[in-house]
Amino acid sequence: MIYKLQNCRTIGAAVHRRWATESLTHLRNRSLHNGPDTIDELFDRHLVKSETKHLDDDENEFLTRQRLTSTRREALSLYRDIIRATRFFVWPDSRGVLWRDVLRENARKEFEDARFEKDPEIVTRLLIGGREAVQSALDKLVEKQKQQIEKERNESHRP
Numbered sequence: 001m002i003y004k005l006q007n008c009r010t011i012g013a014a015v016h017r018r019w020a021t022e023s024l025t026h027l028r029n030r031s032l033h034n035g036p037d038t039i040d041e042l043f044d045r046h047l048v049k050s051e052t053k054h055l056d057d058d059e060n061e062f063l064t065r066q067r068l069t070s071t072r073r074e075a076l077s078l079y080r081d082i083i084r085a086t087r088f089f090v091w092p093d094s095r096g097v098l099w100r101d102v103l104r105e106n107a108r109k110e111f112e113d114a115r116f117e118k119d120p121e122i123v124t125r126l127l128i129g130g131r132e133a134v135q136s137a138l139d140k141l142v143e144k145q146k147q148q149i150e151k152e153r154n155e156s157h158r159p
Contacts, residue, residue: 071123075111078130082107085134088141 082103089099114126 074127085138
């Protein structure tokens with residue numbers, strides 16, 4: 001097994017060197033199977049590289065901050081979308097409080113509860129669940145409004 005792997009690496013390296021030295025750049029940059037990858041990208045992606053790049057602490061911290069920044073941006077975007085979506089819930093609940101206010105209060109509470117969550121998998125799961133919940137609520141609202149409009153049309157057409 002190890003021999004086969006080393007043999008594949010040797011063949012791959014030889015082919016890569018040949019492509020790199022040939023002057024047929026139009027063939028080298030041609031797309032494979034009408035896909036986005038060129039032959040160079042295919043080799044870079046699938047051949048095992050002998051040198052491994054180790055990230056120092058600064059680069060690790062930078063990548064972590066970048067990931068956190070993107071999830072923070074997504075969370076803020078979701079929160080804004082929730083606030084925008086709640087504008088359509090203008091009727092009161094059984095206590096006389098507008099559903100808009102109830103939904104905004106609950107969203108704020110959920111975001112505050114998850115504020116210090118560090119696990120990226122959990123954060124992603126929360127963001128996806130929140131997006132799905134907003135979309136589901138808006139879809140149900142639209143469906144109910146369509147039913148209400150149809151009901152009012154039917155009542156107005158009756159003599």
